[in-house]
Amino acid sequence: MRKLSALSVAQAKIFVREPAAFFFTLVFPLLLLTMFGLVFGNEPGGPFSATFGYVDYSTPAITVLIIVSIGLMGIPIQTATARENKILRRFRAAPMRPSTYVGATVVVYYVMAVVAMAMTIVVARALFGLRFGGSWVSVWAAFTLIAASFFSIGYMIASVASTARIAQVVGQALFFPMMFLSGAAMPLEIMPPGVRAAAELLPMTHAVKLLQNIWFGVGWGASVLHALVVLGTLVLGLGLSARMFRWE
């Protein structure tokens, strides 16, 4: 446990000293939220719902965006770079289980995602009067499930990519289409039907819908399909990365 916490502290320092990761995780979501909030406002009604407005839809969606950007870009790039630069090799010489190293990284990214979500909520409340219809325990549970799922996909990418460059390309190739097609950056409700049908095939779309449902208090019962897709993604990511993860 001491090892895990010491490594987590070190990983946290590495994270906050890396400007790109810091910006993408903590600043970019706020910019996105503020920009859309200023354009669309947060009046109830409109294309979404009688009780919730644009920002109310956007806040859980942007939370998912934060998680997925860590999972598909932060984790694979950081892990593959540490492997390519033979940093993992040096850590392997110390008496420590590989799972401790992975665990510390996951802890730090999870905490960063929570902080980023909290900042998003604070800004959304202050600027746009954010509304909330669910339970925070359920939001935390869904958040954690989604984080576990996309973080495991990150380790899967790090496992199959032979270089940091490939990890980056694969991560971005998955991230950017999903960012625009999943409803995370802009609502699916304003997209043409063809795009919406394609979006149904993306796991991130289901993650967004799951967290929005929980956020609005629609509940788990109406979100079984979404939760199952996210869970399936987790099983796939965990299974493949546990099988294929390499230190060198």
Place this chain on the structure above:
Amino acid sequence: MSETAAIRVESLRKRYGALWAVDGVSFSVEPGEVFCLLGPNGAGKTTTIECMEGYRRPDEGQIRVLGLDPTTEEAALRHVVGVQLQEASLPPRLKVWEILQLFSVLYERAEVPWSLLERLGLEHKRDAFFDKLSGGQKQRLFVALALINEPRVVFLDEITTGLDPRARQDIWGLIRDIRSNGATVVLSTHFMEEAEALADRVGIMKNGRMVANDTPGELLRSLDAAGQISLRVDGAVDVELLRSVPGVRQVDAELEGYRAYGAGRGWIARFIAAVDAQGADVVDVHTERASLEDVYLAATEEEPTMVGVR
């Protein structure tokens, strides 16, 4: 092979594709010894060391380090050995003191051995980021990490490559300290002076095999290593006559005298006497002992030639 050996390697073989990088190597290292692996690039030194460290799984053969099998008992091994890798790095945005502190926890040390920084001349770099260190400073930090758990066996793979002479001397002093504390050291190097200065025993590797393994003194004797002298001479000398002196192998004329190579008891005295007997005046004599380098060159040459003759 002794039962009390710190390290025992028997018939080790390791293959990369079709190439046997290590092809039947056996040796043992006694506790408290500095064992030095010498050999050209690609001889199999690093592969041998990485098998002992548990970083690579041998294809054949058996290894015991402090009685532990590095393949199946890697976890226990990590606590008692120190490892300095030929290729390794650390997170660029961690500071020297943060790295030392982190690894102290990983090695389950009660406190951080800050004195290592002083011993390695890194104290003034405590607050520097890893990526701001020079090559030599990084290398010294890796040495600190290899010693952080007061290991009983230390593996140092090409530890002084890329270091300036001053830093190299510091590291040599440190290796002598490690040895006097009773730890066993396995060292690979390209530098003959390093082996001569530090090694209790030297193993010379070539093409995945160990072609020599003995103390530096025995290696010199067993290879009948030649010495050389150079004379400054006033007056003319018949070189053919000098070449016939017993023990002399070669004589080359130089600007102001002669350089001679030879071996065996008394050859230098006989050679100088022969010059003197021809009526020439020996004004200066300079002798050089055969060195480990001569042994190394002879052992790793494609066709064995007479040692010391160039």
